[in-house]
Amino acid sequence: MKLRRRARTTRAEPVVALIDVVFFLLVFFMLVARLDATAPFQVTPPVAGSGRDMPGGGVTISVARDGALAVNGRPAGPDWMDRVRYAAAADQVDLIRVNADAGTPLRHVLPLFSALEAAQLAEVVLVVTPEPVR
Amino acid sequence: MKPVRRNGTLPRVTLVPLIDVLFILLFYFMVTSVYLDLDMIPVSKVSDLPPPVAVGQSEAPLMLRLTPVGNVVVQGQTLRPDELTEWLQKDDRAVRPVLVLPSGQAPVQALASVMDELARAGVTRTRLIRIEGHP
Numbered sequence: 648m649k650l651r652r653r654a655r656t657t658r659a660e661p662v663v664a665l666i667d668v669v670f671f672l673l674v675f676f677m678l679v680a681r682l683d684a685t686a687p688f689q690v691t692p693p694v695a696g697s698g699r700d701m702p703g704g705g706v707t708i709s710v711a712r713d714g715a716l717a718v719n720g721r722p723a724g725p726d727w728m729d730r731v732r733y734a735a736a737a738d739q740v741d742l743i744r745v746n747a748d749a750g751t752p753l754r755h756v757l758p759l760f761s762a763l764e765a766a767q768l769a770e771v772v773l774v775v776t777p778e779p780v781r
Numbered sequence: 782m783k784p785v786r787r788n789g790t791l792p793r794v795t796l797v798p799l800i801d802v803l804f805i806l807l808f809y810f811m812v813t814s815v816y817l818d819l820d821m822i823p824v825s826k827v828s829d830l831p832p833p834v835a836v837g838q839s840e841a842p843l844m845l846r847l848t849p850v851g852n853v854v855v856q857g858q859t860l861r862p863d864e865l866t867e868w869l870q871k872d873d874r875a876v877r878p879v880l881v882l883p884s885g886q887a888p889v890q891a892l893a894s895v896m897d898e899l900a901r902a903g904v905t906r907t908r909l910i911r912i913e914g915h916p
Contacts, residue, residue: 662796669803676810693893697900698820710889744821747889753847754885756892757911764825772821775893 686717686746693749695775705742705769706734712748714755728762735768746774822896824909843874847883851891862894869902878906 686709708731709717716723718730731743743763747756763771845865846854853860860868869875879899883892892909899907 662800666796666800666803669800669807673803673807673810676807676814679814692819693888693890695820695822695893695897697897698822701819701821745824749888749890749893751889752885753883753887753889753892756889757883757885757909760824760909761911761913770826771824773824773889773893773896775820775822777818777820 685720686711687720687722688715688717690746690748691750692746692774692776694778696778698775698777701744701772701774702742704738705740705744706731706738707744707746707774708759710745710747710751710756710759712750714751716759727759728766731763732766732768741769743769743771744774745771822893840877842878842880843869845879845881845895847881847887847891847895849884849886851887851894853895862891862898865895865898866902869899869904875903877904878908879904880908880910882910882912 686707688709688711690709690711707719708723708727709720711717716727718727719734721730723730734740735743745756745759745763760771843855848854848859851862853862853865855865855868858868881892881895881899883895896907
């Protein structure tokens with residue numbers, strides 16, 4: 648018996664399904680992405696189970712283990728408070744987030760809290776990561 | 782005016798540039814996304830009033846001292862953070878305002894743990910205090 652070969656036809660690949668998948672992935676990553684400024688140094692926030700959900704926006708002050716500061720992702724020195732005031736006034740923020748590394752000694756963080764509280768700019772919060780369910 | 786080619790066929794829309802742009806956007810968001818799940822612990826509010834004046838024993842603030850190693854000293858007793866919840870729940874201590882005086886050598890994690898235990902015990906009035914000029 649002689650088998651007949653099928654005639655070879657070049658069919659175009661269906662790209663519509665590919666575009667659908669890519670769109671889904673794109674929307675997913677756009678939704679989960681946080682476009683906040685990151686710190687110019689490594690910051691691992693402390694773990695706490697009683698933290699509340701953090702809204703977006705606001706001014707972020709990052710504190711490294713050695714006490715180095717960054718305001719909205721840019722390194723800051725002793726003029727950090729001016730930068731916070733400027734950022735808070737420019738964006739009319741109502742939240743100031745202190746994103747300190749878990750291992751940072753509190754002597755680097757407590758003066759920030761005092762100064763921010765005295766300035767009465769906005770609500771001051773400490774950034775934490777939720778602990779795994781016990 | 783309807784665009785018709787010379788030979789009468791409709792122009793085909795090429796999808797390749799669209800796919801290129803989509804892939805570039807997808808790659809950008811994949812690379813820049815941060816997957817950290819972040820929460821917050823309130824430290825101070827603009828509308829916060831100063832701590833209330835004690836009117837009786839039940840309203841007198843409790844002073845907690847956070848040691849450099851993360852333990853808590855309260856009313857002469859040294860407790861680990863996980864023992865604090867049980868201690869506060871005795872004798873309705875959790876209804877009293879709590880003042881936390883941390884050591885400057887204690888890490889931020891120790892403060893977060895204490896704030897965590899205070900919240901678990903049901904303490905609603907917590908305030909961080911610091912001795913001025915003392916690191």
